[in-house]
Amino acid sequence: MSGSRHPSMDRRTLLVAAAAGALATACGTAAGQPPGKVAVLGDSLPWEKPMAAAGAAMKRVASLQLVPEVNPSLESFEQIVRSSLRTNKTPDMLKYWSGYRLQDLARTGGIEDLTHQWDDAVAKGWVDPSLRGAFTYHRRVYGLPMNLAxxxxxxxxxxxxxxxxxxxxxxxxxxxxxxxxxxxxxxxxxxxxxxxxxxxxxxxxxxxxxxxxxxxxxxxxxxxxxxxxxxxxxxxxxxxxxxxxxxxxxxxxxxxxxxxxxxxxxxxxxxxxxxxxxxxxxxxxxxxxxxxxxxxxxxxxxxxxxFESSALVATVKGADHDEAVEATGAWLHPAVMRAFSGALQDGCPNPKVKAANPVIAGLAKKVRGDKLWLLNRFWExxxxxxxxxxxxxxxxxxxxxxxxxxxxxxxxxxxxxxxxxxxxxxxx
Structure with a gap:
């Protein structure tokens, strides 16, 4: 494998071309969703059904339904996100990474400050406060935890x-x-x-x-x-x-x-x-x-x-911007989290929601009971x-x-x- 920091010019050109071609199809959010629906673009096919389950649960508690859209090519997904944030064809919401990758995205000015939503979730006991650092940039929160692996x-x-x-x-x-x-x-x-x-x-x-x-x-x-x-x-x-x-x-x-x-x-x-x-x-x-x-x-x-936790992000220029921001306020609701983490079969950032998988539930009990220091994954x-x-x-x-x-x-x-x-x- 190459250790170079940058792809070759030919490869970069191909990626940009691929992203441009994919932008019209992968970002169905460009034209907006029908009222009451908000699209979330991600890079993982296994997350499509869990996101749909979360969307159905959110519709019941907040009258908003999340609609998953997937681009399974990591490089194409990144190109789409980066290029579209500067336009009015950006996705409404994103499944993204935490840590420095989220900070890098926040630097663009293309994603929403979600500090209010975070503070509200903490006050309700819907999120582990110790996770905050993984989702902040300049002390402001720019993403909400989706899973907790x-x-x-x-x-x-x-x-x-x-x-x-x-x-x-x-x-x-x-x-x-x-x-x-x-x-x-x-x-x-x-x-x-x-x-x-x-x-x-x-x-x-x-x-x-x-x-x-x-x-x-x-x-x-x-x-x-x-x-x-x-x-x-x-x-x-x-x-x-x-x-x-x-x-x-x-x-x-x-x-x-x-x-x-x-x-x-x-x-x-x-x-x-x-x-x-x-x-x-x-x-x-x-x-x-x-x-x-x-x-x-x-x-x-x-x-x-x-630990590893993906970030739910709302963009500034998404076609359904107001509904996307509203959806972030309901994301950590126990009913939404229960539907999502249960379908995903992974840990949950909401301490009130027990993992459906008994092995993972046991691990979460140990981590929280022993107060283990949570260190973010190398990739982030x-x-x-x-x-x-x-x-x-x-x-x-x-x-x-x-x-x-x-x-x-x-x-x-x-x-x-x-x-x-x-x-x-x-x-x-």
């Missing part, structure tokens, strides 16, 4: 019981579980560079277990990739390769989910949104599918967990161009684990440039 280790309880393994409560227990699975002829861990973006997963998981404060500071440009703590994380991952604990690096999450259910892969690190994929592979929560939060490698470190942390490039660097490391030092030097070189550009833009 925790990044955990999925496992097969039947396989664990057959080999006298318990879900580990310590880092040493996790390493012991890996060793026992390997001895039993089961590949202990899923690792992959397939589809490119998952390349960050093990760096994120190991680093946040070893030193969550350093992870947070590194992701926000306050620490360096050449720090010994970052090297320790990659050396730890390299040691897993040395022990032959990983699957082939081209095994997708869909195939890994099926392998977990079959019992040929021991553990899969992923967001709780994988639950629907596991169910599609024959997984049954509590029977052949379970999950646990990866234990802290440093028992003195603040207990933490990685840092300037988007930096994240895109370092994901490619980490993919290269996964294919050549001995390259950890040169990988970190390359990543830091990119970080120096990207953070300089980001901070200069903040001052302009």
């Amino acid at each position: 925790y990044w955990v280790m999925f496992y097969n309880p039947q396989v664990f019981r057959a080999h006298d393994i318990k879900p580990p409560g310590t880092w040493d227990g996790f390493l012991t579980a890996c060793a026992r699975l390997k001895k039993a002829g089961i590949t202990p861990l899923h690792g992959t560079a397939a589809d490119r973006w998952p390349s960050f997963i093990w760096f994120q998981e190991v680093l946040s277990r070893q030193d969550p404060r350093f992870y947070q500071d590194l992701m926000n440009g306050r620490e360096r990739y050449t720090d010994p703590r970052a090297e320790r994380a990659l050396r730890t991952i390299a040691s897993f390769f040395d022990k032959d604990w990983f699957t082939p690096m081209d095994l997708s999450h869909t195939d890994a989910a099926a392998a977990l259910v079959r019992g040929t892969v021991g553990m899969v690190a992923c967001g709780t949104w994988l639950g629907s994929t596991l169910a599609g592979a024959g997984g049954k929560p509590g029977e052949n599918v379970g999950a646990f939060v990866l234990p802290m490698a440093d028992p003195k470190a603040r207990p933490s967990v990685i 942390q840092g300037p988007p161009e930096l994240v895109e490039a370092t994901v490619d660097d980490l993919a290269g490391f996964l294919l050549n684990p001995s390259s950890y030092r040169s990988t970190l030097r390359t990543m830091q070189g990119r970080a120096d440039e990207a953070w300089k550009v980001w901070r200069e833009a903040e001052q302009s």
